[in-house]
Amino acid sequence: MKLMYALSVLLALLAVISPVFFASGKNNTEPEIAPTENSGEPVRETPYASPAGIDEGVPVCLISADSEQTLSMREYLVGVLAAEMPALFEAEALKAQAVAARTFTLYRMLCSEAHDGGKVCDDYSCCQARKTTEELQGIWGGEYEANMAKISAAVAATDGLCLTSGGKPILAAFHSSSAGSTEACGEIWGASLPYLISVPTFEGEQEVPNYVTEVALPFTQFKNTVFAAYPDAVFADEPSGWLSQAEYTSSGRVAAVRVGGVKITGTELRVLFGLRSTYVSWGETDSEIVFHVTGNGHGVGMSQYGANAMAKRGSSCGEILAHYYPGAELSDMTAAAGDGEHI
Ligand SMILES: [Zn+2]
Secondary structure, eight states: OHHHHHHHHHHHHHHHOEEEEEOOOTTSSSOOOSOOTTSOOOOOOOOTTOTTOTGGGSEEEEEOSSOEEEEEHHHHHHHHHHHHSOTTSOHHHHHHHHHHHHHHHHHHHHHOOSSGGGOEESOTTTSOOOOOHHHHHHHHGGGHHHHHHHHHHHHHHTTTEEEEETTEEOOOOEESBOBSBOBOGGGTSSSOOTTSOOOBOOOOTTTSTTOEEEEEEEHHHHHHHHHHHOTTOOOOSOGGGSEEEEEEOTTSOEEEEEETTEEEEHHHHHHHHTOSOSOEEEEEOSSEEEEEEESBSOOBSEEHHHHHHHHHTTOOHHHHHHHHSTTOEEEETTGGGTTSSOO
16 A cells, blocks of 8 residues: 555656756757856755655665665655765766755656566665665765755755656766766667767866776686686787677767677677776787776766866756756646645
8 A cells, every 4th residue: 555655655756847947959969068147046945854745755665685664755765875976076067966866756756667566676786776875974974964965955955856757857967987978868768869879078087087998818817707707709820809899879889899790789798807997999919918098887867076167167956957858847746736735
């Protein structure tokens, strides 16, 4: 019954989601990073730890490895934000992440069949990572109170706000860092979405730890790794031809490549060799194949380090979201439900 109640609340919310403002879409392919006068109204401010926030009334059913629990959207998002973005990031970047995380959660609950019954899980590769209070106390130690205040404030300041397209929550994908531009989802995930196109992003080596990484595999290890996944691979004597015929997406990431003659996607290459992204080049030494990788993550949607770079330059939460999700609307999921009928 509790689940049915939760779903009925969420379906009611979906029915009444209404735009707060139209995100700037004046030039979706070349959005400006500098703050502009018309690129979005300020995100509504609410007091820190508002006791009667909208998020507090929205139940989230969370599946963990060995348990299932129902949290409020507020409590859930605080744990997600703490796990998904460093607390030392700028306040506007944290607020943008809070909106993206709330939106992704609503998308999973209402528009995805990843889990039965509109549930979410705590696996970052499926839904979103989340840390508990106890885990954060252990990780943050003496910084716990200050960090939690900052994280909670970002959730509270964006209370109830999500990104929509056509009145529904968008697939608010995000990743750690990109190389020059983000990836269009149609070039990596098959289907295109108008708000997940490639846009410029401005993080670099100075801001991102381990921005460029190297993965080196001795020749024998390289071949064994390939054979384990692709038994039909054939390797010529000369290692320089083991990786060949690379194709690239418009953002410069590997779309496909032949490995030992077997054509695989860039994502498969990334998984096969444990690379941090598909923005990768390679070469060989006398004894190894060496990959050079830039950025971290699939590259689709909001770059977290890019969001932080924008915030440092003075961009607001709304401007950051408009940049990485062009054309999406920042919406209030309960604007039409203020009479308490639905919550
Ligand atoms: Zn999941």
